[in-house]
Amino acid sequence: xxxxxxxxxxxxxxxxxxxxxxxxxxxxxxxxxxxxxxxxxxxxxxxxxxxxxxxxxxxxxxxxxxxxxxxxxxxxxxxxxxxxxxxxxxxxxxxxxxxxxxxxxxxxxxxxxxxxxxxxxxxxxxxxxxxxxxxxxxxxxxxxxxxxxxxxxxxxxxxxxxxxxxxxxxxxxxxxxxxxxxxxxxxxxxxxxxxxxxxxxxxxxxxxxxxxxxxxxxxxxxxxxxxxxxxxxxxxxxxxxxxxxxxxxxxx
Amino acid sequence: xxxxxxxxxxxxxxxxxxxxxxxxxxxxxxxxxxxxxxxxxxxxxxxxxxxxxxxxxxxxxxxxxxxxxxxxxxxxxxxxxxxxxxxxxxxxxxxxxxxxxxxxxxxxxxxxxxxxxxxxxxxxxxxxxxxxxxxxxxxxxxxxxxxxxxxxxxxxxxxxxxxxxxxxxxxxxxxxxxxxxxxxxxxxxxxxxxxxxxxxxxxxxxxxxxxxxxxxxxxxxxxxxxxxxxxxxxxxxxxxxxxxxxxxxxxxxxxxxxxxxxxxxxxxx
Numbered sequence: 001x002x003x004x005x006x007x008x009x010x011x012x013x014x015x016x017x018x019x020x021x022x023x024x025x026x027x028x029x030x031x032x033x034x035x036x037x038x039x040x041x042x043x044x045x046x047x048x049x050x051x052x053x054x055x056x057x058x059x060x061x062x063x064x065x066x067x068x069x070x071x072x073x074x075x076x077x078x079x080x081x082x083x084x085x086x087x088x089x090x091x092x093x094x095x096x097x098x099x100x101x102x103x104x105x106x107x108x109x110x111x112x113x114x115x116x117x118x119x120x121x122x123x124x125x126x127x128x129x130x131x132x133x134x135x136x137x138x139x140x141x142x143x144x145x146x147x148x149x150x151x152x153x154x155x156x157x158x159x160x161x162x163x164x165x166x167x168x169x170x171x172x173x174x175x176x177x178x179x180x181x182x183x184x185x186x187x188x189x190x191x192x193x194x195x196x197x198x199x200x201x202x203x204x205x206x207x208x209x210x211x212x213x214x215x216x217x218x219x220x221x222x223x224x225x226x227x228x229x230x231x232x233x234x235x236x237x238x239x240x241x242x243x244x245x246x247x248x249x250x251x252x
Numbered sequence: 253x254x255x256x257x258x259x260x261x262x263x264x265x266x267x268x269x270x271x272x273x274x275x276x277x278x279x280x281x282x283x284x285x286x287x288x289x290x291x292x293x294x295x296x297x298x299x300x301x302x303x304x305x306x307x308x309x310x311x312x313x314x315x316x317x318x319x320x321x322x323x324x325x326x327x328x329x330x331x332x333x334x335x336x337x338x339x340x341x342x343x344x345x346x347x348x349x350x351x352x353x354x355x356x357x358x359x360x361x362x363x364x365x366x367x368x369x370x371x372x373x374x375x376x377x378x379x380x381x382x383x384x385x386x387x388x389x390x391x392x393x394x395x396x397x398x399x400x401x402x403x404x405x406x407x408x409x410x411x412x413x414x415x416x417x418x419x420x421x422x423x424x425x426x427x428x429x430x431x432x433x434x435x436x437x438x439x440x441x442x443x444x445x446x447x448x449x450x451x452x453x454x455x456x457x458x459x460x461x462x463x464x465x466x467x468x469x470x471x472x473x474x475x476x477x478x479x480x481x482x483x484x485x486x487x488x489x490x491x492x493x494x495x496x497x498x499x500x501x502x503x504x505x506x507x508x509x510x511x512x513x514x515x516x517x518x519x520x521x
């Protein structure tokens with residue numbers, strides 16, 4: 001695990017249809033400590049996915065800098081694991097081989113990487129699914145695989161791009177609870193992108209509110225862990241925090 | 253009556269799940285019976301339209317003389333050699349063009365130009381260059397197989413979601429490993445479609461080439477039979493073509509499809 005530092009990050013690109021330059025991200029700075037869980041929340045088009053794509057190295061930055069463990073980001077790499085909204089599991093690989101993919105690329109031998117994969121699958125209660133193909137799993141199970149596949153590669157920073165947006169509401173709550181549990185066990189540094197205010201507050205140590213490419217505010221979340229929806233649904237502190245974030249997002 | 257039909261159909265379905273070969277033979281029974289009936293009605297002279305039995309006799313006769321096994325082997329070998337080179341060249345080229353913008357710009361117009369010159373259109377010049385031999389045959393088959401393989405491979409490579417590449421990169425895959433781990437399996441369903449088209453065209457091109465430049469093979473046998481006025485051997489050749497393709501499809505192509513694209517949920521059954 002390492003810290004993540006974002007300084008004066010900007011992204012402008014040329015919109016060929018409009019025929020002008022558009023600023024998607026403007027002067028965003030953020031410090032994420034080692035082992036911290038930070039949610040970035042904002043409405044569609046606020047630039048949150050653009051920021052994640054720049055941290056991941058998928059798209060180039062046009063201003064400022066991104067440092068992981070003090071070193072600038074140059075393209076995608078295994079130090080930053082990504083969990084995709086679309087899962088992006090490899091359909092031609094079994095669940096076990098999907099999770100073992102990162103260790104395999106590192107050159108870990110077969111027996112050892114399968115041991116690692118099984119350990120992480122157990123963490124997400126996926127032991128039974130090891131031999132199945134992704135298309136044979138429900139959406140919720142697929143994304144569990146997506147999360148542990150990224151974790152099994154032991155990245156310095158885990159980037160999650162609206163990972164639970166395409167599963168049903170009940171499954172989403174379960175996945176959120178499991179994620180907080182796994183985070184407490186493994187303590188990865190996490191950037192979690194979402195448009196769901198409740199989700200952002202529920203998961204994070206800190207919530208960053210983004211609007212029109214700018215950082216509006218940061219709000220610390222000092223709720224006790226382990227967190228569960230049963231408890232937090234009636235928790236006044238959780239409600240107050242959620243309302244504050246919601247007001248910021250809506251005013252944006 | 254309806255329930256009896258229903259029950260019979262149920263029994264047939266159960267039978268074919270136990271013996272899939274039955275399902276591939278049964279549809280031909282009415283067809284052969286009709287053929288038989290037309291012959292038995294005596295509308296045409298026997299030399300003009302032989303009966304199924306005559307064809308079976310001719311089959312046994314040619315197998316006994318050793319002509320048919322030899323010709324069959326020649327044709328299948330030519331197709332196998334041509335298909336091997338068509339696949340060995342076509343898939344890497346397709347992946348290159350699919351992945352590299354530069355390769356696409358450089359090669360795509362050439363590809364479309366040469367695709368338009370049909371395989372048979374090459375035969376006149378090939379015969380002058382290489383004579384009536386295996387080189388000419390192989391060239392024609394490779395030429396026919398390679399275009400569908402390349403075009404479908406390119407399509408397959410380009411239809412892999414960008415997040416597959418991104419996921420592999422963030423898990424530490426190098427660009428080279430991505431070709432093997434992501435691009436090849438991701439494009440495989442399209443590659444198999446390309447193979448299916450390519451081999452189908454290749455099989456036809458082979459018969460055409462054998463008719464024009466051949467000295468052996470199923471195509472040669474059919475054309476030779478025309479010279480001898482043996483309709484029965486022509487019909488036999490036609491039947492062999494259909495049966496062979498059926499075997500290639502159900503023993504080679506379909507199992508690959510079941511084990512890959514269908515298994516992975518990339519292609520719906």
